[in-house]
Amino acid sequence: MGDGRTNPVSFWKEDDRKGDRVVETATLILDTPGCYWSEKLGCSMCGYNNNVSRAPVDHVEYIAQIDSRLDIMKDMEYIKIFTSGSFFDENEIPLKTTHSIIKKIHDISPRSRILVESRPEFITEKAINDLGTLHDDIEVAIGLETTDDNIRSKLIRKGFTYDDFIGSAEILLDKGFSLKSYLLMKPPFMDERNAISDMVRSIRDLIKRFPEQTISINPMNIQKRTVVERLYQRGLYRTPWIWSLTQIIMEVEDILGDAVKLMSSPTGGGRVRGAHNCGKCDKMALDSIQRFSLSQDISQILPPLDCCESNWMTYKENEIF
Ligand code: SF4
Ligand SMILES: [Zn+2]
Incomplete structure (x- = not known):
């Protein structure tokens, strides 16, 4: 038995794109024991598990967390269930619980898309086989981060390879699930x-390998008690410019098609710990990226503005790590 964790960590509604429409979306973050990898080695940018109690959460508690927001999720078209770890890790969430969660959401919102997240090692036929029979529109997001194994292993410490990701993505697509890559x-x-250049190449690699998927570009957001925070505090790291994100989207325009959705919703955008520009143009630049993410219309992207374009260019030319 757990210790009475019957409330989710957080819940909110926002707009997101589903297929060719913008729909209202519910996001629920479950209170879980957290990601096993963060205890083992941990990704260099991840602070999700800083304040997590490692104590197990049992089936009854998980179901109570879902039940607490079930009324609000009723008839919603896009429902995201996040765990700050892996939905398919049985040490985090028992298999029977994942089934009950999907079934409960199916019963109140049968036409919804349900999004969950997982590391690739937990995406097995055993984990997903029966889920597909309970609900026919399940999307699984994997934090691939980059298609370059060297960068992923040495700079991010992610602990899996591009081939691991490909194997899991193939299982998902083969079973009729949708793929989302972070x-x-x-x-x-x-x-x-x-x-x-790492982002542009990764997007191109991914679309070539899996032409039907959603790709989310996640600019660094400096979280507490991480490697990135230590570098930042010593003046050795600046979060990316929003103009760099703009440049990336404009550079891959030629390969975006109906089956690929490219989006970005920078956490902490416009603040010093998130993607930011000079301060004056941040909101305009972020709004244009939000409009692009919802519409997939490249004409919504605002090209770099005079106010800080030259500073950004100089920064790009001179920053060396
Ligand atoms: S796998 Fe995800 S949740 Fe786990 S440590 Fe890495 S970024 Fe954090
Ligand atoms: Zn500016």
């Missing part, structure tokens, strides 16, 4: 120019 923009020990 890419991390500007890991620690990387300069702005390399961050842009």
Whole structure:
């Protein structure tokens, strides 16, 4: 039995794109024991598990967490259930609990898309086989971060390879699940120019390998008690410019198609710990990226403005790690 953790960590509603429409979305973050990898080695940018109690959460508590927001999720078209870890890790959430969660959401919102997250090692036929029979629109997000194994292992310490990701993505697609890939923009020990080229190459690699998917560009957001925070506090790291994100989206425009959705919703955007520009143009630049993410219309992207374009260019040319 757990210790009475019957409330989710957080719950909110926002707009997101589903297929060719913008729909209202519910996001629920479950209170869980957290990601096993953060205890083992931990990714260099991840502070999700800083304040997590490692004590197990039992089936009854998980179901109570879901039940507490069930009314609000009723008939919603896009429902995101996050765990700050892996939905398919049985040490975090028992298999029977994942089934009950999906079934409960199906019963109140049968036409919804349900998004969950997992590291690739937990995406097995055993974990997902029966889920597909309970609900037919499940999307699974994997934090691949980059298609370069060297960067992922040395700078991010992610602990899995691109091939591991490909194997898991194939299982998902084969079973009729949808794929969402998270890419991390500007890991620690990387300069702005390399961050842009790493992201552009990763997007191209991913679309070539899996032409039907959602790709989310996640610019670095400095979280507490992480490697990135230590570098930042010593003046050795600046979060990416929003103009760099703009440049990336404009550079891959030629390969975006109906089956690929490219989006970005920078956490902490416009603040010093998130993607930011000079302060004056941040909101305009972020709004344009939000409009692009919802519409997939490249004409919504605001090209770099005079106010700080030259500072950004100079920064890109001179930053060396
Ligand atoms: S980024 Fe994901 S895989 Fe890495 S430690 Fe955090 S929750 Fe775990
Ligand atoms: Zn500016």
